[in-house]
Amino acid sequence: MAAPYLCNPIEKFNLFMSYDNNTFQNLISHCKEYGYIFQSSEIYDGLAAVYDYGQNGAQLKKNIRDAWWKTMTQMQDNIVGIDAAIFMHPTTWKASGHVDNFSDPMIDNKDSQKRYRVDHLIEAFVESLEKEAGAALIHQMEQLLAADDLAGIKQLIIDNNIKCSVSGTCNWTDVRQFNLMFSTELGSIADEASTIYLRPETAQGIFVNFLNVQKTGRMKIPFGIAQTGKAFRNEIVARQFIFRMREFEQMEMQYFIRPGSQMEWYEHWKAERMRWHQEVMGFPAARLQFHKHIKLAHYADAAVDVEFEFPFGWKELEGVHSRTDFDLKQHQEFSKKKQQYFDTEINQNYIPYVVETSVGLDRLVLATLSNAYAEEKWNREDGTPDSRVVLKIPANLAPTKLAVLPLTKKDGLPDIARDIIKNCRGAFPCFYEEKDSIGKRYRRMDAIGTPFCVTVDHQSKEDGTVTIRYRDTMTQKRIHMDDVKAKVLEAITV
Numbered sequence: 001m002a003a004p005y006l007c008n009p010i011e012k013f014n015l016f017m018s019y020d021n022n023t024f025q026n027l028i029s030h031c032k033e034y035g036y037i038f039q040s041s042e043i044y045d046g047l048a049a050v051y052d053y054g055q056n057g058a059q060l061k062k063n064i065r066d067a068w069w070k071t072m073t074q075m076q077d078n079i080v081g082i083d084a085a086i087f088m089h090p091t092t093w094k095a096s097g098h099v100d101n102f103s104d105p106m107i108d109n110k111d112s113q114k115r116y117r118v119d120h121l122i123e124a125f126v127e128s129l130e131k132e133a134g135a136a137l138i139h140q141m142e143q144l145l146a147a148d149d150l151a152g153i154k155q156l157i158i159d160n161n162i163k164c165s166v167s168g169t170c171n172w173t174d175v176r177q178f179n180l181m182f183s184t185e186l187g188s189i190a191d192e193a194s195t196i197y198l199r200p201e202t203a204q205g206i207f208v209n210f211l212n213v214q215k216t217g218r219m220k221i222p223f224g225i226a227q228t229g230k231a232f233r234n235e236i237v238a239r240q241f242i243f244r245m246r247e248f249e250q251m252e253m254q255y256f257i258r259p260g261s262q263m264e265w266y267e268h269w270k271a272e273r274m275r276w277h278q279e280v281m282g283f284p285a286a287r288l289q290f291h292k293h294i295k296l297a298h299y300a301d302a303a304v305d306v307e308f309e310f311p312f313g314w315k316e317l318e319g320v321h322s323r324t325d326f327d328l329k330q331h332q333e334f335s336k337k338k339q340q341y342f343d344t345e346i347n348q349n350y351i352p353y354v355v356e357t358s359v360g361l362d363r364l365v366l367a368t369l370s371n372a373y374a375e376e377k378w379n380r381e382d383g384t385p386d387s388r389v390v391l392k393i394p395a396n397l398a399p400t401k402l403a404v405l406p407l408t409k410k411d412g413l414p415d416i417a418r419d420i421i422k423n424c425r426g427a428f429p430c431f432y433e434e435k436d437s438i439g440k441r442y443r444r445m446d447a448i449g450t451p452f453c454v455t456v457d458h459q460s461k462e463d464g465t466v467t468i469r470y471r472d473t474m475t476q477k478r479i480h481m482d483d484v485k486a487k488v489l490e491a492i493t494v
């Protein structure tokens with residue numbers, strides 16, 4: 001039997017092929033072929049639900065992270081960014097409730113030994129049902145999960161005759177809770193006291209630094225602290241490519257507010273985040289929706305997901321949570337250090353309430369790629385068929401903004417092209433290529449998602465003009481080479 005950490009290619013294949021079309025599978029292959037995303041440790045057959053970003057993926061991810069950071073810190077009067085460590089004192093996770101509560105209900109099939117998260121098992125089954133019956137089953141499941149009725153959930157699975165996809169049987173264990181945190185040992189002695197966790201969320205690094213930032217930054221409520229960084233969860237059922245990973249990156253902002261004002265700020269941040277997904281990420285409004293939580297996490301008094309329509313359905317992209325004063329209160333109790341703020345406007349001391357926005361960077365990458373990916377076919381003017389695969393990534397996020405392509409390798413054209421690159425590369429990433437026909441080079445740039453190509457030809461030597469080609473429309477225009485930089489800069493500034 002394969003070790004559990006290895007990827008099972010057949011299982012992977014089945015999971016991907018169960019979605020509505022092959023496009024998602026094609027996107028995954030495309031991501032590998034064009035240096036976006038690789039399976040981690042691929043030469044050793046991979047590590048399940050762990051991925052590496054290649055040369056284009058890393059740059060896309062950085063561009064999205066930078067766009068978020070700019071919106072959430074630079075463009076705000078009262079939000080600052082920090083970078084807390086992944087390892088934290090183990091009591092942090094006792095206080096936050098993660099040691100006791102950070103678990104998912106799981107069920108095992110006794111015949112195949114395969115373990116499922118019960119909500120995933122039921123959701124997968126719902127895909128085979130009529131819309132109304134499916135919605136009713138999801139509703140029942142949510143009610144049972146909200147009531148922590150694990151026996152009821154098992155009964156629901158049995159009553160609906162939900163089978164294991166591997167064994168095809170209904171021979172289920174009881175439903176049990178599994179903690180999702182990874183643990184390791186600090187130092188050389190492996191006893192309980194030295195057990196520490198890889199953080200399952202970045203938020204706690206912000207809570208424990210609340211007073212440090214408030215005092216050193218002379219912050220006045222309401223104010224926010226933002227952070228991006230790795231988080232780790234031992235997801236039992238890892239699937240859907242980079243949608244559900246064991247090591248992933250979060251971008252979170254905790255907004256500290258006066259108790260009682262949480263609903264106002266909750267609505268504010270809901271609207272702000274929805275606006276950001278459309279205006280900065282370029283997602284169409286039709287592919288975004290809110291999904292209100294019925295079962296609230298142990299710390300929340302209101303919570304909503306921003307969902308994106310992925311190729312495999314509507315799924316969570318971001319959470320907006322009203323976390324009350326739960327976290328700071330817990331840290332005050334466990335650390336015995338006061339986590340209070342003196343509000344000079346109302347002359348009161350209190351533990352602030354918190355509204356947080358928490359988005360997965362990897363899910364944003366996947367949403368961007370699935371929104372951008374297109375397989376296009378058309379007939380040329382002479383009737384011959386043509387096609388291309390293109391990533392229509394918004395120009396502000398595309399890894400490479402401009403490709404400069406001399407038509408031939410001689411007659412001084414490469415020198416002109418290099419001069420254009422020299423003039424532009426300080427402002428944005430550029431790419432130079434002289435190999436292959438111009439048509440092939442355009443196709444490669446389309447596949448990587450480069451929004452602009454500039455071709456230098458013999459006319460360029462005479463009048464200083466070049467051809468600029470627009471990726472999305474494939475239209476071409478002659479402009480002066482001195483205008484290239486300004487044109488691209490205009491398009492990438494949001």
Ligand code: ATP
Pocket residue numbers: 201233235242243244245246248249250316317318319358359360361362363
């Ligand atoms: P899910 O219900 O999909 O497991 P969650 O509600 O547990 O997600 P949160 O704890 O609210 O997620 O985390 C905030 C964000 O972090 C999510 O909206 C998601 O974008 C991202 N995220 C959470 N878990 C993962 C994961 N395993 N892989 C990639 N991104 C993740």
